[in-house]
Amino acid sequence: MDLNYLANLQKQWAAKVIIPPDNAGYAPQPDDIIFSLDIQYVDNTAFVGLDVQRYSGELMGTYVERTSVDVPYVPQFFCFREGPPLLKIINWVQQHFNLKPDVLITDGHGIAHPRRFGVACWLGVHTHLPTIGCAKQTLLDYQGVLGKKRGSCLPVYLENEKVGKVLRTQENIKPIFVSPGHQISLNTAADMILNLAPRYRICEPLRRADQAARAYAKGKEVQGTPCTPV
Structure with missing residues (x-):
């Protein structure tokens, strides 16, 4: 991997990312369809889970796919490893089930990235859809003491x-890190994630995508999930 080339590519693509100001841009509606995505890896095979639900909470299905990857894991360059497998299953579900997402949520970062171009940005630029990054760890430092109550938040600056x-x-559970991708x-991104996480640290649709990907990677049957090995 030529990291200098990829870093420059991230900077070029970051210029295509559009983040509207607060109270502008995409606003979720109850019938909006959310695609939430996560990946588990076994050697050079990616097992991808995609959960589909409406913002109102109506479950519409969970899908999995398996594909090979040839891009190694390198911190801050995750989009080049995860983006293509995620885009592949998004396109497959759209084509085979006529499901059109209004917004994407992925396990990873958006613009809260040293070059303002995490995997959520990669997906947003390639799909032209509103996209949210929701990560378990941060790539950037932040200041302050986070409150213990549900809904407490601190800004992350770059x-x-x-x-x-x-x-x-x-309440009293480790936080997550939310950033817009496109x-x-x-x-709006943070409000959506909080609304979609009534019981657990990770929002419900992303949690289901993670569970489906983990089960598929372990060779377990995933109930009600069409599988399309490649």
Whole structure:
């Protein structure tokens, strides 16, 4: 991997990312369809889970796919490893089930990234859809003490620009890190993730995608999930 080339590519593509100001851009509606995605790896095979639900909470299905990857894991360059497998299953579900997402949520970062281009940005630029990054760890430092109550948050800054939020989704549970990837404001992204996480640290649709990917990677049957090995 030529990391200098990839870093420059991230910077070029970051210029295509659109993050609207608060109270502007995409606003979720109850019937909106959410695609949430996660990946588990076994050697050079990616096992991808994609959960589909409406913002109102109606479950519409969970799907899995298996594909090979040839890009190694390198911190801060995760989008080049995860983006193509995620895009592949998004396109497959759209084509085979006529499901059109209104917004994407992925396990990873959006603009809260040293070069403002995490995997959520990669997906947003390639799909032209509102996209949210929801990660378990941060790539950027933040200041302050996060409150213990559900909904407590702290801003994450990069070069004096607010690019993400540290968000407590459950009282006294470790926070998550939310950042917009494309076509959605930071506040809207954080509000959506909190609303989708009534019981657990990880929001429900992303949690189901993770569970499906883990089960598929272990060779277990995933109930009600069409599988399309490649």
